[in-house]
Amino acid sequence: MDIRVGHGYDVHRLVENRKLIIGGVEIPWELGLLGHSDADVLLHAISDAILGAAALGDIGRHFPDTDEKYKGADSLMLLKEVCAKAAEKGYRVSNIDATVIAQKPKMKDYIPKMCENVAKACGVDTDRVNIKATTEEKLGFTGRQEGISAHSVCLLIKE
Numbered sequence: 255m256d257i258r259v260g261h262g263y264d265v266h267r268l269v270e271n272r273k274l275i276i277g278g279v280e281i282p283w284e285l286g287l288l289g290h291s292d293a294d295v296l297l298h299a300i301s302d303a304i305l306g307a308a309a310l311g312d313i314g315r316h317f318p319d320t321d322e323k324y325k326g327a328d329s330l331m332l333l334k335e336v337c338a339k340a341a342e343k344g345y346r347v348s349n350i351d352a353t354v355i356a357q358k359p360k361m362k363d364y365i366p367k368m369c370e371n372v373a374k375a376c377g378v379d380t381d382r383v384n385i386k387a388t389t390e391e392k393l394g395f396t397g398r399q400e401g402i403s404a405h406s407v408c409l410l411i412k413e
């Protein structure tokens with residue numbers, strides 16, 4: 255059995271007049287994430303972890319932000335495409351673990367839905383997806399609410 259680990263990291267700036275979409279969930283908040291797509295920082299980190307594990311580069315390579323096609327793109331669709339690309343190489347997701355770093359708002363209530371969205375996009379059971387949220391104790395850019403970051407690791411298996 256071939257087992258591959260991958261890592262992903264992403265950051266988006268918080269601005270006014272943008273929706274806050276994390277893990278495919280629209281969270282009511284006064285600020286949203288800026289980006290060419292829907293700027294779903296968590297799904298981008300997860301997508302990069304999967305692409306990393308499959309040695310397929312990164313999402314910037316597959317979905318360039320200069321391409322009009324991806325303007326306002328639903329990152330759940332991009333994640334689905336990423337899983338399809340990994341599947342072409344014979345890999346499926348064994349598990350995903352991820353952390354969202356944000357001072358505000360509280361993510362807790364939205365996490366089960368985020369896990370469900372990710373599991374569905376990847377075609378796996380929800381118990382293979384774990385999402386956590388933390389603050390950085392008001393330190394740095396996340397602490398000052400200038401942006402939100404996300405980390406992820408993913409294990410892919412080929413039988």
Ligand SMILES: [Zn+2]
Nearest residue numbers: 264294295298
């Ligand atoms: Zn991103």
